[in-house]
Amino acid sequence: MDRYERINALHRILKSARYPVTVPRLQEELGCSRATVYRDLAFLRDALMAPVVGDGEAGFRYESGDAGRFELPGLWLNSEELHALLAAQQLLARTGGGVLSSALAPLHQRIEGLLAEHAGGKRWPVERVRVIPHRTRRTDEHAFRTAASAVLERKRLAFEYRARSTDEKTRRIVSPQRITHYRDNWYLDAWDHEREALRSFSVDRIGNARVLEEEALDIGDDQLDQHLSSSYGIFSGEPKGWATIVFSPKASRWVADEHWHSMQQGRWLPDGRYELKVPYGTSRELLMDVLHYGSDAEIIEPKSLREQARSLLSLALSQYDRD
Structure with a gap:
């Protein structure tokens, strides 16, 4: 029973009860732990404004006079x-x-x-209510189905991969670990047997995919999380270091509320600017996000990343210097 079903069931129990209902009885009827019962009661009382009264000794009920009038609100999804x-x-x-x-x-x-x-x-x-895709790329449905099947069946996968950065085509044999939906596009996280390393592949760049008979090599969740989530973005890998970016007062009003990374560090500067620090492994995606803010963002450290940003901006500017 999920939380939505439990809350509805708890509401029905309390609404129909003539006497306080004990916690053990609620545990039995809801099929959950004592701690979950208390959390659900608190959510029902504090978030949904239900007239819950009582305690853990005598039990809980709806306050007399309000039980018949109270109904769950129309929409209480977060x-x-x-x-x-x-x-x-x-x-x-x-x-x-x-x-x-x-x-x-x-x-x-x-x-x-x-x-x-x-x-x-x-x-x-x-x-x-609209959910608008952003920069969704066209995906070969055969490649997607084959990759997803290999993940779920725990089989090795062979395919041709055309890297977006170089347009070079290579042949890969991998042990699929996870299929990931990130920024409205699909990625395959896998162990690359030739390179003997974890890699993330954009599914829209996979071609001629086929599931092999060999069992996939399983990588532990801890190792996957450490490699794929320890630094910035989908192209994470082991972090090379930390990037320090400072945003203008105008951009800071947005950036201060944004989640860039689970380990990010942010602070307001005395002049109204905002300093953000994030770990990164591959600079490509981080640079794209920083340059998105144009003149409202400046990479402070490390120097190598700052120089990369300078080179990209110079190349962009040169496009406008032509007659």
Whole structure:
């Protein structure tokens, strides 16, 4: 039973109870731990404003007089839950008439039903909430299905890969570890057997993919997280160091609220600028994000990264010096 179902069940129990309901009984009926019962009661009382009264000794109930009047609000999903639900619904709608359409129809109906439950039986105008893809790249569906199958079946995968940076085509044999959706595009995290290292491959650059008979080599979650999440962006790897970026007062109002990395460090400077520090392994993606802010961002350290940014800006400026 997930949290949404538990909250609904807890509401029904308390609404119909004539006497306080003990925590052990709630544990049994909800199928959860004592700590979860207390968390759900607190969420029901503090976030949904339910008239919950009582304590752990005597039990809990709805305050007399309010039990019959209180109903769960129409929508109590948080922003992440709402995004996930509507993103799933809109992604399903975009599958068109493919193989997945009929297979995923029950899930589509379940999402619509879930939204209707939040609305008290009415239809939510979901078209008024938009999830807009950003810079989505065209993906070969065969490559995606083959890569995803290899991940789930735990089989090795052979494919041709055309690197975006050099346009060079190479042949790879990998042990797929994870399929990752990042910034509206799909990536394959895998162990490259020839290079004997973890790599991330953009699925839209994979061609002629086929699943092999050999079992995939499994890399532990700790090692995967350390390698793929320890430094900035999808092209992470082991961090080379920390980048220090300073943003203008205008840009700082945005950057101070942004999540760039789980280990980022940020502080306001006396003159209203904002200093952000992030670990990085490959500079490519970090530079793209910093240069996105134009003159409102300056890389302070390390010197090598600052020089890379200077070179990129000089090349960009040279495009406008032509007659």
